[in-house]
Amino acid sequence: MRLIIREDADTAAEYIAEYIIERINTFAPTTERPFILGLPTGSSPVPIYRSLVTAYQMGRISFRHVITFNMDEYVGLPRDHPESYYTFMHTNLFNHVDIDPDNINILNGNAPDLQEECTMYEAKIQKYGGIHLFLGGVGSDGHIAFNEPGSSLSSRTRLKSLAYETMLANARFFNGDMGLVPRMALTVGVQTIMNAKEVVIIATGASKALAIQSAIEGGVNHMCTLSCLQLHPCSLVVVDQDATMELKVKTVAYFRGVERTIQKSAKTRRPLVQTNGIHAEPVEAETDELSPDSMSSRIQIPQSFPVRSATISYGST
Ligand SMILES: N[C@@H]1[C@@H](O)[C@H](O)[C@@H](COP(=O)(O)O)O[C@@H]1O
Incomplete structure (x- = not known):
């Protein structure tokens, strides 16, 4: 695992945006050989998406041959709800770049058979030969995607109940009303993320400091699913100063x-x-x-x- 520390959230995001641009451009994707990109939601990736949109507008990057798979989606929230991850991704990225709508993959939290939806999602990732780069964020309890504490480290895409801490954190997107936060979500599993060739994580703010400390200095532990990256051959965590607050000076x-x-x-x-x-x-x-x-x-x-x-x-x- 590599750790990159930047002064603030914006410079951390800028680092990741440039990193993704470099990866995609070096790969030089084509229709026959697309770049497969895993994407997260949450507030931390927003400045990354902003930078990617700017780069696209400047002609520095194209998403024409990029296929995306999002990490997760709430169950039961209408697709066009302002807080659905479908809406989030279109508002923050997809509506502003040249991605082919057919190349966008987001779990359907309203599918008639949720288990089947998850199985098909995994199969589609496999069909493309796996994800080249999975970008992710982290919850304050160390969860990655919606792999809440206690999730199996060998999990695949599935239905999950959200932890109380996650619902509390996400209530800010629902007018602070816990009652409006969906209780369940579909999420890629820890193993789905681990199977990506490369994983890049953004973690900014003091609220992520304990999760970062646990994931980097602690052992691999299902109570902090981000710690699984210790076993990944190619993972990068990019943080701001505030997120390093619980790390040792030596680290x-x-x-x-x-x-x-x-x-x-x-x-x-x-x-x-x-x-x-x-x-x-x-x-x-x-x-x-x-x-x-x-x-x-x-x-x-x-x-x-x-x-x-x-x-x-x-x-x-
Ligand atoms: N499912 C998402 C995660 O993928 C995300 O990493 C986390 C942190 O979000 P934020 O960046 O807003 O702190 O929020 C949700 O739980």
Whole structure:
């Protein structure tokens, strides 16, 4: 897992938007070989979608050959309800870019047979050969998609009851009225996300700090389903300063050091290392350039240290 820390929510979102643009453009999708993108809802991804729309308007990205699969949808909320995830995605992204409506996949929370809907969704993802990049957010209790605490780490797309904490958090979208928040949702499973070739998570704000601490410094645990990413060969978590508040100084220093090393290596333009089928930056020992105000400046970094390429390169464990 890699952790990228940015000053605030906007710069964290900007980082991810640029990352997605780079991934899609490098992939150079076509009709025969589309890019398969998993997408989340929630307030955290909104600035990412805003940046993607701007990039599209500037001609920097096209969604013509991108196929999307959304993470989840409420059960029983009409599709055109202002708070349905269908409406959210169209308002924030799909209505503003050149995506083919046939390439948009969102679970139907009003399907006559919800189990069948979930089974078909999984099958459709498989049909396309899996998801290339799954973007996600995280709940304050560490849930990913709607995989609430206690979810099976081997779960697939299915019907879930929402946790009280999630309903409380989402009540803000329903005029603060808990009674209006749907109690159930369809959601991709933890394993559905784990099967993506790459997973990128946005987590911003102090309310996510405990979840981030648990997912990064704790063990793999079904009470914080985001922690499953520790087992993913290519996962990236992008946070703002506030979301790091519960992390150890040493943890923050380590991940900042990794990023600096990668940036330095990129500048020297050494040949790329291939890790898990994805291009990675080469490894180089970190020796200097600690900014005086960074937490890392209080930590002694040896002149050189052995680093496994998989530890420090993009797509690290
Ligand atoms: N199902 C969604 C999650 O996918 C999302 O990550 C979470 C956090 O949302 P926010 O970004 O608004 O904090 O909200 C909901 O529970």
